[in-house]
Amino acid sequence: MSEHGLVMLAWSDYVGVTRCRAVPRSQFQGRLETGLGWAAAGQALTPFADIAPNPWGPMSEVRQTPVPATHTVVDIWPDSPALELVLCDSLNADGSYWECCTRNFLRSALDDLRGETGLELLSAFEHEFLITGDLPAAPPFSVEALRNVARLADDIALALEVSGLTPETVEPEYGVRQYEVTVAPSRGLAGGDNAVLAREVIRECARRLGLRASFSPKPFLDGVGNGAHVHFSFLDAEGRNATVDPTHPSGASAVARAFIAGVVRHMPAMCALVSPSPASYYRLGPHHWSCGYAAFGIQNREASIRICPSTSTDPTARERGFNLELRPPDASANPYMVLGALVRAGLAGIRDGLELPVACDVDPAELSEAERQRMGIRELPGSLPEAIDLLLKDAEVRSWMSPTMLESYLGVKYLEHELTVGEDAADTLTRYRAAY
Ligand code: GLU
Ligand code: MG
Numbered sequence: 001m002s003e004h005g006l007v008m009l010a011w012s013d014y015v016g017v018t019r020c021r022a023v024p025r026s027q028f029q030g031r032l033e034t035g036l037g038w039a040a041a042g043q044a045l046t047p048f049a050d051i052a053p054n055p056w057g058p059m060s061e062v063r064q065t066p067v068p069a070t071h072t073v074v075d076i077w078p079d080s081p082a083l084e085l086v087l088c089d090s091l092n093a094d095g096s097y098w099e100c101c102t103r104n105f106l107r108s109a110l111d112d113l114r115g116e117t118g119l120e121l122l123s124a125f126e127h128e129f130l131i132t133g134d135l136p137a138a139p140p141f142s143v144e145a146l147r148n149v150a151r152l153a154d155d156i157a158l159a160l161e162v163s164g165l166t167p168e169t170v171e172p173e174y175g176v177r178q179y180e181v182t183v184a185p186s187r188g189l190a191g192g193d194n195a196v197l198a199r200e201v202i203r204e205c206a207r208r209l210g211l212r213a214s215f216s217p218k219p220f221l222d223g224v225g226n227g228a229h230v231h232f233s234f235l236d237a238e239g240r241n242a243t244v245d246p247t248h249p250s251g252a253s254a255v256a257r258a259f260i261a262g263v264v265r266h267m268p269a270m271c272a273l274v275s276p277s278p279a280s281y282y283r284l285g286p287h288h289w290s291c292g293y294a295a296f297g298i299q300n301r302e303a304s305i306r307i308c309p310s311t312s313t314d315p316t317a318r319e320r321g322f323n324l325e326l327r328p329p330d331a332s333a334n335p336y337m338v339l340g341a342l343v344r345a346g347l348a349g350i351r352d353g354l355e356l357p358v359a360c361d362v363d364p365a366e367l368s369e370a371e372r373q374r375m376g377i378r379e380l381p382g383s384l385p386e387a388i389d390l391l392l393k394d395a396e397v398r399s400w401m402s403p404t405m406l407e408s409y410l411g412v413k414y415l416e417h418e419l420t421v422g423e424d425a426a427d428t429l430t431r432y433r434a435a436y
Pocket of ligand 2: 126173180
């Protein structure tokens with residue numbers, strides 16, 4: 001690799017956009033310690049060219065400080081510069097974590113999980129995206145749909161491998177020109193880091209071929225939505241899967257059962273963090289496997305949280321493969337905030353010793369309102385303002401953020417909503433398609 005070129009110092013902000021400043025490679029070492037200054041007010045950016053009212057003004061700065069373990073170089077394109085970036089923590093001048101650092105939002109949730117249960121989170125996002133550009137339509141899940149993007153699919157697999165992300169599948173999805181990429185799960189903070197990196201790597205692979213990958217929750221009104229489902233499990237101190245208990249009818253361990261219950265209890269309020277844009281509410285809803293209810297299920301793809309038993313016949317592999325899936329998230333959410341909220345909701349369930357909810361084995365939308373009530377299944381919010389209202393009413397969810405973080409985060413979300421008031425749905429979705 002040449003000495004020339006730029007290294008991006010990058011971070012994912014409240015709206016899940018990966019922002020960056022870049023330095024010449026020759027100066028990168030020097031930046032490892034000091035990082036780069038960034039106006040705190042930048043955290044109030046919407047995905048568009050608007051900044052929400054915020055508590056920081058023109059003076060406050062944070063230091064975007066590289067996390068060396070996340071340094072990623074993808075140098076697979078002979079005719080264009082390598083993609084090189086390192087993810088950052090946002091620090092105060094005294095070296096402490098900025099209270100609005102989204103990576104630290106996850107770190108502190110993971111610390112509490114470890115402190116209270118001794119467990120580590122293992123997680124992986126499923127990345128669904130739409131390819132736009134000069135590309136013919138093909139039937140869902142077809143060989144033709146994949147071979148139409150053969151170069152891109154190969155580049156994605158190679159680029160992810162070079163990045164150390166271990167791609168597991170690259171496949172055509174249900175939607176026209178929609179694809180999905182999954183990577184192996186990672187421990188702790190790396191689960192969030194790798195979600196940010198995977199998206200940037202996929203975007204770059206498309207860009208190099210004159211195509212564009214859009215992870216927008218709903219690229220087109222009449223098209224299929226893009227989810228960013230999270231698969232996760234817990235590791236105990238011996239590295240065993242602490243999520244599984246083959247002796248329980250659900251297959252889930254006591255800690256996983258209480259965790260699930262916590263997530264179900266806080267799911268409607270968590271939507272403001274995990275499905276957090278106006279576009280998210282064109283995706284969320286029943287009958288599309290993107291889920292419309294805070295239900296729990298085993299296998300059920302219409303549930304917000306589901307148990308995914310392993311299909312392996314080998315008992316060891318079966319235990320290792322057992323995992324849970326959170327389905328409402330989409331890529332307009334910050335991955336660290338998604339995982340942090342997930343952990344915090346689950347921990348609340350563990351603290352309160354909650355019982356596993358009744359498993360729903362149909363599309364909850366098919367149940368009568370009375371049946372849903374009996375099973376404790378609540379509807380997810382239908383719009384961003386509804387989601388924010390639910391968040392504000394849920395003291396537990398509110399408590400996950402410092403007052404400054406809550407105020408500034410909601411400031412951005414209110415502005416995003418205001419920008420879309422009175423706008424045609426198609427125009428809103430066009431904006432989000434371009435931004436994500
Ligand atoms: N595209 C669906 C969503 O919006 C998910 C489909 C699937 O289960 O893979 O979440
Ligand atoms: Mg999918």
